[in-house]
Amino acid sequence: MSLLLEDLVKIVDGELEGDPTLEIIGVGGVNDVENRELTFAQNPNYLDKALASPASAIIVTHECETVPNKALIKVDNPRLAFAKIAQNFTPELFKIDQIHPTAVVADDVELGDDISIGPNVTIESGSKIGDGARIAAGVYIGSQVSIGDNTLLHPNVVINAETKIGSEVIIQAGTVVGSDGYGYESTDTEHYKVPQLGDVIIEDKVELGANVTIDRAATGSTIIGEGTKVDNLVHIAHNVKLGRNCLVIAQVGIAGSAQLGDWVTLAGKAGVIGHLTVGDNVTVAAQSIVTKDVPSDSFYSGYPARDHKSEMRVKAARRKLPNLIKELNKLKREVKELENKIDSSPNE
Amino acid sequence: MSLLLEDLVKIVDGELEGDPTLEIIGVGGVNDVENRELTFAQNPNYLDKALASPASAIIVTHECETVPNKALIKVDNPRLAFAKIAQNFTPELFKIDQIHPTAVVADDVELGDDISIGPNVTIESGSKIGDGARIAAGVYIGSQVSIGDNTLLHPNVVINAETKIGSEVIIQAGTVVGSDGYGYESTDTEHYKVPQLGDVIIEDKVELGANVTIDRAATGSTIIGEGTKVDNLVHIAHNVKLGRNCLVIAQVGIAGSAQLGDWVTLAGKAGVIGHLTVGDNVTVAAQSIVTKDVPSDSFYSGYPARDHKSEMRVKAARRKLPNLIKELNKLKREVKELENKIDSSPNE
Amino acid sequence: MSLLLEDLVKIVDGELEGDPTLEIIGVGGVNDVENRELTFAQNPNYLDKALASPASAIIVTHECETVPNKALIKVDNPRLAFAKIAQNFTPELFKIDQIHPTAVVADDVELGDDISIGPNVTIESGSKIGDGARIAAGVYIGSQVSIGDNTLLHPNVVINAETKIGSEVIIQAGTVVGSDGYGYESTDTEHYKVPQLGDVIIEDKVELGANVTIDRAATGSTIIGEGTKVDNLVHIAHNVKLGRNCLVIAQVGIAGSAQLGDWVTLAGKAGVIGHLTVGDNVTVAAQSIVTKDVPSDSFYSGYPARDHKSEMRVKAARRKLPNLIKELNKLKREVKELENKIDSSPNE
Structure with missing residues (x-):
């Protein structure tokens, strides 16, 4: 595929310096971009590499000066502009524009327009799949699940019954949504399983990484707020409420009923x-x-x-501990000597 | 579905105050229970909320007084009683009472009565599935595996060859049992894989969460004891022996050949x-x-x-470290001054 | 199956003491080995147990003396020799020597000789599977993927598009390779997804455990070097470069663009x-x-x-902290007393 430079500039509301009819056939990072492709330089420090690359066009900041051999697209945030343009060169994953004949879809499932349902997918009774949704191979969708428009489920994802998933959500491979919460009532003889009667709500524009687990609520809902991005191998327990636009990095664990606000980052x-x-x-x-x-x-x-600042001071002090012990012992000896000196002083 | 209050009371061996012929149509937590449903109040502190809810019946402790508008079920442990009653209102997940036509089941697999085997399940030669077992979509069961009665495997679970799984076991989605242990013999040039010849034994009433991994033994067996409950994303290495009724919370890791007793909790x-x-x-x-x-x-x-108590003291003391260093330095100066004072004292 | 002792000796280049025509029918650890089977004793300390076992043959070190009832294979490293011999008694997992009729393989996929492709596998367009590769049930292989000779993918593994996997690689169940890296460009209103345009390269003889996640690069490649062994539930982010023969133990996380050398061990x-x-x-x-x-x-x-040594000293000192605080307080009082004594001394 190829796109004209003038069209790319419109996507990012940028300012063009160069031939608007130049055909761009792809994008790449500064180290692997090729001729007739576009790259970016987030700030002037990175510009030299981009200029030395075979790229035909570079996204730069407004302060950047004109250069002879490259077309420039000037914007406020080159990385964001690059991401938006790159999306136009990225194939739509798992788009097959059909329900694969090996998929097992219950008769009463409500299917939107332009959907893709891959091989060996199972969709149980009473569920609803929005327009433009792509469900990759091996995905399991339980009963009474709703999947919003343009949502993408990677292979082998499991969405258990009654889960509500919004629009433009991405869930990567192997992730499990709606597993039973970890709830037992313990007696002297056993841990008795407490039925997990609630569900999970994944709001619009959420992304979940690979092999994540999100438990259904004991009663009520476990909620992942709009725009929140969850990395791989994260565990989110029953009845957690995650706010909007949070960043939850790999291998984080959030225990039951914790409530987090908006724009929270868990490293x-x-x-x-x-x-x-x-x-x-x-x-x-x-x-x-x-x-x-x-x-x-x-x-x-x-x-x-x-x-954090206080913790950093403790961490720094911690390293001085072995020395601190030595100094304290030294001081104890000195004080002892002083005591002796005073006690033996003639005028006592 | 609906159940008579008098039948619910029998399930939990409780004492009824109210109309025994009242029909209960469901259960719910105190915040989302509805009319004609049942909820619980673990202790008198929680009772006000339950009384203010639309619930028609409440499970309470024996000391609770009669109230006008609600039926009461009095028991020793309301939460446990609620769990037991709730189970009667919970649909049996993945129950399809058939072998789905897309399942690939080897000819010699021994199948019990009343089993459910979902779409795209694979069961290899020599395996045995107990009565009432439910095997959800996309599950893989290797050769020579045994699955006990009424055991439930959620979608996309992988049970590798020779694993022995007891009765009334629940294994949630994406979990892998019987992966090779991490065993290599390292030389100057490579890490040579040591074949993992053992198996995994999952005893009765165990529950494993989602995306858990349990490795087969190098030789002998990795064992998860009866009634032990394992949360999501837990790693259990080869030859681990976990006792009975343990609680292993999310993201715990247990390294090879560790032996744990009964009633162990790993947070x-x-x-x-x-x-x-x-x-x-x-x-x-x-x-x-x-x-x-x-x-x-x-x-x-x-x-x-x-x-733990000793560690808590260390953790509390740790916070005082930056201040401790300051105090020590101050004291050093004071001692120095004392020394000077004494040394300059006229009678020395 | 059975193998002659003289043939086993050749596999490990060992020295035989015993009947070369003895038929060995299996191998086992010292605690579960049976008659007509072979075990090993890594050093003389372990020899007694092996001698007391029903094993017919034992792999030992060269210094070991002849014993009456057992055949001995003498080598430099008994554990390594045992691993090599054990491999000959281990069935080749997931070998079915066919493409299962339920597999969905795109027409243009290039298939090597002697391959096994299990039930419900999906292989997308443009991919290439090497000779002797075994692809177990439920595996998903995206487009433009290459899989080297004799590589083994366990059930429900997901290999996303464009991944390059070498020869003699083992990937255990539920592992995801080529998930999108965690890359967003954050503005005041959202975290905008940065398309992940790169791929993943898994070099020869790598082993990945169960439910591992390896993200594709933002641009360029995420690389797992030859001979590196990765345990269960490990997260490897986009653009990480792992060197050769590394050991990455369970639940390790490596963040984006980290570069690790050869023979690195992450516990x-x-x-x-x-x-x-x-x-x-x-x-x-x-x-x-x-x-x-x-x-x-x-x-x-x-x-x-x-x-590590310095950290160990800090850890040891840390435990003395509560006592340290007591000692410091005591010393402060002593210094105060000394001061008082000096100040009240008659000749001041």
Whole structure:
């Protein structure tokens, strides 16, 4: 495929310096871009590499000067503009514009227009698939599930019964949504399973990575807010409420009934204990464990997690510990000597 | 469906206050229960909410007084009673009472009565499926596997060859049982794979969460004891022996040949180093790493994990470290001054 | 099956003491080996158990003396020799020597000789499967994927489009290769998805455990070097480069664009922050987080990870902290008393 430079400029509302009729056939990072393709330089520091590359066009910031051999598209945020243009060169994954004959789809499933349902997919009774949805091979969709428009499920995803998934959601391979929450009533003789009667709601524009697990609520709903992006191998327990536009990095675990606000970032391997409230605009550093409520606009780290700056001071001090012990022992000896000196002083 | 109150009371061996012929059509948590449904109040503190809800019946403790508008079921443990009654209103997942025509089942597989085998399931030669077992879509069962009565495998579970699974076991979606253990003999030039010749034994009433991995033994068996409940994304390595009625919370990892007793709780993200022995009734706090044997009836935390109270004291003291350094430096100066004072004292 | 002892000796280039025509019918660990089978004793300490077992033959080191009732195979490394011989008694998993009729294989897929493609496998257009490859049930292989000779994919593995997999690779069940990297360009209103245009290269003799996730590069390639062995539930982000013969233990996470050398060992639950460089022959202890570049031939631990010995000293000192605070407070009181004594001394 190819697109004219003048059309690409319109996509990103940019300013063109170069031939508007130039045909661009692809995009690439600065290290692997080719001739007739487009790349970007996020700031002037990266420009030299882009200029030395075989790229025919470069997305740059407005302050960038005209160069002889490359077309330039000037924008406020080159990386964002590149992402938007790149999407136009990316094939629509798993688009087959048919229901594959090996798919097992219950008679009463409500199917939208322009959908793709891959090989060996199972869709149970009472479910609804929105327009333009793409369901890749091996996906399981339980009964009474709703999938919004243009949502994409990668291969071997499992969506258990009654889950509600919004529009433009992406769920990557192997992820399980709507598994039973981990709920038992323990007696002296056994852990008795508490039926998990609730569901999961995945709002619009959410992305879930690969091999993620999101448990259904005990009663009510586990909720992943609009625009939130979840990385691989994340665990989200029953009745968690994740706000909008959160970033949940790989291998994070969020325990039951925790409530997180909007624009929360949980860095890799972080954990949140159950039944806590985390405010808006909170960042939790990698491998930190949140053990009590976190106010909005905080940066927390450590275990138990607390104010990051304070934790950094503790971490720095911690390294001085072996030396500290030596110094304290030395000081004890000095004080002992002083005591002796005073006690033996003639005027005592 | 609906059940008479008098029948529900029998299930939990409770005491009824109210109309025994009342028809109950469902159950719900106190926040989402509806009219003609049943909810519970674990203790008198929660009773007000239940009374204010539209529920027609409430499970309460024996000390609870009669109320005018609600039927009451009095029991010792309302949550446990609720769980037992709720199970009667929960549809049996993945029950299709047939072998789906797309399933690929080897000719010699021994099939029990009343089984459900979903779409695109594969069951290899020499395996045996117990009465009432439900095998959901996309499950793979290798050769020489045995699955006990009333066991439930969620979609896309993989059970590799020779695994033995007991009765009333639940394995949630995406979980892999019987993957090869991580065993290599390392030389100067390579890590040579050591064939993993053993198997996995999952005893009765075990539940495994979603996307769990349980490796087969190098030789002998990896064993998950009866009644043990494993949460999502847990890793259990080859030759681990987990006792009965353990709770293994999300993202825990147990390294090879570790042996754990009965009623052990490993909180989220905890780890156990290989070849260790952990006694009965042990609790390990979240994200703690067990690096040496743990005696029975212990509560351990930290890395290396040790007695929880002692670790809590260290954690509290740790926060005082930056201040401690300041105080030590101040004290050093004071001692220096004292020294100077003494040294300059006239009678020295 | 059975093999003559003289043939087994040739496989491991060993020295035989015993009847070369003895037929061996299997192998086993010292605790579960049976008559007419072979076991091993890695060093003389383990020999007693092997001698007391029903094994007919034992692999031992050269210094071992002749014994009356057992055949001995003497080698430099008994465990390695046992692994090599055991492989000859291990059935070739998932070998069906056919393309199962339920598999959905695109017309233009290039298929090698002697391949096995299991039930409900999907292989998309433009892909190539090498000689002797075994693709188990439920595997998804996207378009333009290449799979090398004798490579083995366990059930329900997902290999997304354009991935390149070498020869003699093993990928265990539920693992996802080529999921989109976690890349967003964040604005005030959303996290905009950055198309992930790169691929994944898995070199020869790599093994990936179960439910692992390996993301495709943003541009360029995510690379797993030859002979590297990855355990279960590991996350490898986009553009990571893992060198040759690395050991990556369960639940490790490696963030984007990190570059690791050869013979690196990351113990369980360790993490590597993005864009770092880790040298050759580096070991990182369990649950440690690497936050800056690590030179070759290092042993790092802690968070932030640093020299292991130094971290061990800090860990030991940390336990003394509560006592340290008491001692410091005691010393402060003593110094105060000294001050008082001096101040009240008559000659001041």
